[in-house]
Amino acid sequence: MAKQYPLILVDASGYLFRAYHALPKLTNSKGEPTGALVGVLNMLRKLIEEHRPEYIGVVFDASGKSFRNDLYADYKANRPEMPDDLRQQIQPLQDIIKAMGLPLLVVPEVEADDVIGTLATQAAEQGMATLISTGDKDMAQLVDAHVTLVNTMSDTLLDPVGVKEKFGVPPERIVDYLSLMGDSVDNIPGVPKCGPKTAAKWIHEHGDLDGVIANAESIKGKVGENLRAMLDQLPLSRALTTIKRDVALDLTPTDLKPASADVETLRTWYQRIESRRLLGTLEGGTAEGSAPGGTDAAAPAQTAYDLVLTQDAFDLWVARIEAAELFAFDTETTDLDYMRAELVGLSFAIEPGAAAYVPVAHSYPGAPDQLDRDQVLARLKPLLEDPDKAKVGQNLKYDMSVLARYGIAMRGVDHDTMLESYVLDSTATRHDMDSLAKRYLDHDTVHFEDIAGKGVKQLTFDQIALDQAGHYAAEDADVTLRLHRHLWPKLEATPSLAGLYQGIEIPLVGILSRMERTGVRIDSDQLAQQSQELAERILELETQAYVVAGRRFNMGSPKQIGAIFFEELGLPVIAKTPKGAPSTSEDVLEQLAAQGHDLPEIILKYRGLSKLKSTYTDKLRQMINPETGRVHTSYHQAVAATGRLSSSDPNLQNIPIRTEEGRRIRRAFVAEPGYRVVAADYSQIELRIMAHxxxxxxxxxxxxxxxxxxxxxxxxxxxxxxxxxxxxxxxxxxxxxxxxxxxxxxxxxxxxxxxxxxxxxxxxxxxxxxxxxxxxxxxxxxxxxxxxxxxxTLFGRRLYxxxxxxxxxxxxxxxxxxxxxxxMQGTAADIIKRAMIAVDQWLQSENPPVRMIMQVHDELVFEVAEDALEDASARIRNAMEGAAELAVPLLVDIGVGENWDAAH
The missing domain is CATH 1.10.150.20 (5' to 3' exonuclease, C-terminal subdomain)
Structure with a gap:
């Protein structure tokens, strides 16, 4: 079992080249080259099987030149032309990766390293651990507490300690180290005769590259002469070696969620490249990593899935459900968005192999008559709302939210297989049904894409023929019941885990469903105003730049900026290009701005505000539900290994607060008229847990x-x-x-x-x-x-x-x-979950004019009626501070305001 990395980024171009040169030059019977392609695919399979990431990006270099060629025309000039038999394998490899459901990234004008560096930096800002799969030593500069490198070919891993051990310098000095050595492959100039030991020694003695340059006169011998001869070139080497971490991308790390594989397309490709091993992974016979389930959860000799189309058949199944001690339940809908999803059908299972699907809204041409949805729900409502009628599902929070749209308040949620797996071992596997079925039951489920297709032509569930839809839906309920019978005994065998599951995670399901459906009121006009003001501010910065420069110019053109900086304004030259022209790299801009020069600072502000506008003030408005005027996020209980909640669409954990412009975004999170926003935040909770x-x-x-x-x-x-x-x-x-x-x-x-x-x-x-x-x-x-x-954790949660x-x-x-x-992180997560449960018990029992609307880091956010603020604040504080008994006081800071920012 590997350490959990929510995000994996793959340097695919690097692996393709290494596989080509390291592996035999294989071909299929038609003479088509396949060796490098198969090598990379096997690497990807091993990587995913071992780490099972929540998010993954497979990144290739784009064809053509990058911005580094603008800095140095001879960049990579020494590289030979790509062999034809390698070039022929690129497009097939990319097509297969897409069919595997893996997000593929090819970004022009930058290199794969820059895309990976940007995504890893964004993930680190969210506290997300990232594993970069690469054999490129340049990537070591990205390593920190959140970023680790793995070389799948040699099965070696580099964290900050490993980088220091391997290179003799820490990650933050890798750029300096590489700049001194240069790179003959990429034609990056370095100091002749300066090898790894010399570079590490100089950095150890003088601190960094600037220190080496400043002390060049004191370095003796021929290598010292070489250093002094290359002083003008070293800033260029540093610029070429530095990985960009601010590439303008159309996606963020949490957009890199893998999709289900297109099995038929993969089968066609694997047959073409004649890889029996890869074909075996589709059939389930030779796939690595399978883990059979226990005998109590084994697949029945034959299934008995029923498609319920008549009232008599429905009545029979209702009677069977009523007689069952526990039943599995699932919904089929038109949309993954619980606020828009229309109910298409319901499935049930009462014992392994005995399951049924009740369609109520399939509407494709020629669809058979189905039972009336309202009548079906009216008949099931007492069962679904009965708190004493035990139910099990997979991610029942979604089903609960869908049913709420039809006036059904689902109760009796005794078990959720997603949470059973998560509490049992958060790092063992992903916790979706397909992954759980394969790991614990050795069962390959029918994937939605298998029956609905993919891409723009994908069908919604109401358009899927009942002969396919019925089996798919009933299988979901059947597999859920079988998973529960396999997982629950394992939890019961460890009372602390069973207690955590039943005492924290299961009660939280309904609470999160209510929070999500309540949502957060967003002032769209204010966001629009912020976007407008940002646009005006961006325009002002352009105008200021033109005034300072004395003329209009392209703020994205290094050549024009260089001419204004150094020829017209006489700014100091920080570094030079190989041709002797002053450099205008990002580092140079920052250094010039730090020296107090106006134009570089204006250009940096321009870029920062442009990113803020596109990423937040524009995009957040698009997420407002038109019916409610509120944003409805999705909370995830089974993602973070430590037990913390995460959220998406939008990611509330990532609302920027470090700048004034960023904090203004929180001002658009407002209360309803007559209400105020109350923010309750634990004070230094992890340090208090450390003390305890x-x-x-x-x-x-x-x-x-x-x-x-x-x-x-x-x-x-x-x-x-x-x-x-x-x-x-x-x-x-x-x-x-x-x-x-x-x-x-x-x-x-x-x-x-x-x-x-x-x-x-x-x-x-x-x-x-x-x-x-x-x-x-x-x-x-x-x-x-x-x-x-x-x-x-203090409450028994385990991290393996x-x-x-x-x-x-x-x-x-x-x-x-x-x-x-x-x-500490896990205990903090448990405490705030316990606080949510305590607060919700008060809300449900007394029904005060208080809504719990957000959970962000160590903070709970509420919408409270103005005349209830004093009492509500006291009740919230008591519930949160009483959520755990530590050896030190738990303290909660409470703020009140018309918006989220004002409540801090």
Missing amino acids: LSGDQRLLDAFASGQDIHRATAAEILGLPPEEVSSEQRRSAKAINFGLIYGMSAFGLARQLGIARGEAQEYVDRYFHRYPGVKDFMERTRAQAHDDKYVE LADINHSNQGRRAAAERTAINAP
Whole structure:
């Protein structure tokens, strides 16, 4: 079992070249080359089978030149022409990848590295762990606490520690390291005779590339002469080596959700390339990674799926459901959006193999007569609303929301197989039905695309013929029941997991359904106004740029910008192009802006505001439901390995708050007339959990006495009275407090604080000296994780650590850092879920004029009637602060305002 990486990014072009040169030059019987293609496909299958990512992007280089050729005309000039037999394999490979349902990215004018760097950076900003599959050493510059590299061909993994071990420099110095060495393959100039050891040595001695350049005169020998001769070229090498992390993309990491495979297209391709191994994966006979289920959940000798078209047959099935101790239930609809989905049919299962589908709204030409939907729902309503009638489903939150549109308040949700799998082991597999059926039952389900088609011609469910629709829908209910019979005994065998599942995850299903359907009121006019103001501000910046420049120019043209900067305005030259012209790269713009020059700063602001407008103020308006005037997100319980909730469409966790323009977006999240927005946020919850779990007396005392924990930490490690701690010292202590939770090394701390590594290490050493309980906790947790191969939250949630005893030191170290962080993140997730349950119990029992509308990070957001604010705030605070008993107080900050931003 591998560590969970929600996002995997694949350097497909890199692997194609490596497979071509490393593997035999295979051909099919028609003489078509297939070796590199098959090699990459096997790599992809292994990668997905091992990691089962929630999101994945397979990235190829686009044909033609990139922006680096504008910087340096001879970039990659030494590369030979691509062999014809390799070129012939690119399009088939891309067609097969698409048929596999994997998102494929080919972005012109940049390289695959830049696309990957941008997506990995965006994912890190969301706190999402990313695994980059590549053999390219340049990618090591992207590695940090959230980004890891894996070389599938050699089965090696690089995290920050691994990068340092392999290259002798940390990830943040890889660009400097590569700039000094150059790259003969890409024709990037470097210092002649400067190899890996010399480059690492210089960076170790002088800090970074700028330090090496500044001390070039002190470096002796022939290699020192070579360095001094190349000083003018090194800024160019750095620009060519640096991976862009701000490519303008039409999608975000959470858009990279894989679709179901087009099995028939894959079969055609696999037959053409004559790969029996790949064909075997379609048949299920030789697929790797299958995991048979237990005998209690095995497929029955024959199925007994019924298509219910008559009243007598329906009455018989209702009687069977009434007599069953538990039944599986599923809906078929016209749309994945629960706010728009129309009910097409319902399926049930009462024992393995015995399932039925009741169609109520199939409307294709020639469709047979079906039972009336309203009459069917009226007959089922008492069963579906009976809290004592046990039901099981797969992602029942969706079905609950669909039924609510028809006036049915579904109760009696005893089990959800998605959540059973998630609580049992959040990292073992993806938790969709197809993946669960394959892993636990060794059963290949019929996929929706198999009966509905794909793309623009895909049918909605009401257009699918009943002979296909009936089997598909009934199978869903049947497989759900079989999965439950397999998974529930496993949960019951571990009482702490069963308690977490029944006490937190299952009660949350209905709460999240209500929150989603309630939604958040959005002031569309305000967003439109913000978009207009941003457009005006962008136009103003253009005008300002023209005024400062003294003429109009293309703000996207490096050549025109260079002419204005250095010929007309006389700005200092930071770097030069190979032809001797002053450079206008992004780094140069930032350096010039930092020096106080107006035009570079204007251009940077222009680009930032343009991105804010397109990504947020324009797009968010499109998500407003026209019927409700509100945005209805989807919360996901079974995505984050630690137990945290995530959301999509929109991703509420990613609303920007660091800039004034970003915070204004929250101002468009408004309350109904007569109501106010109430935001209730846990104060430093993960640090409080650390104090509780570690039992460190100084931390406990600081929280118990209500001290500013960051000031208290600074005072402890610096030996100062708290009142003498400066704001800069408090900032350093805050970085340590939060950094240790997330496994930050002294290298990372040094980078964040802008200090030397040795000084950062002293901070860390002093911290552990003053807080020995924290160090003991970390050591105990590591040891326990090595023994048990998992860690637990305060409430029994487990996070399994597949790599905790791995022979690769990098993997092992990454797992150890996860082991320390997961109990705190997971406990915080459990606490806020318990708080939601407590608040909802009050809302359901007393029905106050209060709506719970959002859960974001450690915050709950409510819409509260103006005359109920005082009482509601007190009740919310009590419920949240009482959600757990820790050795330190749980504190909740509550704010009130007309909009979400004003409530902070």
